[in-house]
Amino acid sequence: MVERIVEAARVVLxxxxxxSFTTNRVADEAEVSPGSLYQYFPDKSALVTVVMDRWSAEISDRVAASLAASGPVDVQDPAAVRGIADALLSALEADAGLLRIVWEELPAVRHRAAQHALETRVRELLAVYLSAAGLRSADPAARAWVIVMAVENIAVRWVLDRPAISRDDLLDELTALAGGFASGSGADARSPE
Incomplete structure (x- = not known):
């Protein structure tokens, strides 16, 4: 029953x-009475929270699984960087409708914690790779933050806006952006001390 209600909530959202999301619409979609729905979820907020938590976990698990499956990532290998960007893009594309709701409609307090957790998980993993690669970055965590924020925001906007850029071209550009920044190609833009 709970699974049916949560899936219906996702569909309605x-x-x-x-x-326009209401518990009555969710009950209709799940083909249960509103009273049955309220036995498990006290209000609209509780339903949205469960849907968002599950969606965030799905994205996080997809990206983490892709990173783990590829083994140690050489951030100087364009194919490895492209694979990571492709994993993120695939995870976001898997449910573009829900991504649009999260990114453009939900109040930020509803999803920011889950989004932050995903970003932190990917950032920490990338910082470890950057540190292990022995690159010139004085602060691998800072470099990882910039890469994750840039790639995430570009990927989200591409999925939502569908600009006249092919998926392959986007992956090429993300690979160049993230790979170049991760490897430190081009001099570090730090001011002399």
Whole structure:
């Protein structure tokens, strides 16, 4: 019953948007009475929280699984960098409708903690790779933060906006951006001390 309600909530959220999302619409979609729904979820907020938590976990698990499957990543290898960018893009594309709701409709307090957790998980893993690669960055964590924020935001906007850039071209550009920055190609832009 709970799974049916949560799946119905996800469908209604994507179909109708956050502003039109109601527990009555979810009950209708799940083919349960509103009273049955309220036995498990006290209000709209509780339903949205469960949907967002599950969605964030799915994205995080997809990206982490892709990184883990590839083994130690050589951030100087364009194919490895492209694979990471492809994993993130695939995870975001898997449910573009829900991504749009999260990114453009939900109040930030609803999803920011889950988004931050995903970013932190990927950033920490990337910082370890950057440190292990012995690159010239004085602060691998700072470099990882910049890479993750840039790639995440570009990937999200590409999925939502669908600009006239092919997926392959986007991956080429993300690879050049992230790979060049990760490897420190081009001199570090630090001011002399």
């Amino acid at each position: 994507v179909r109708d948007g956050y502003e």
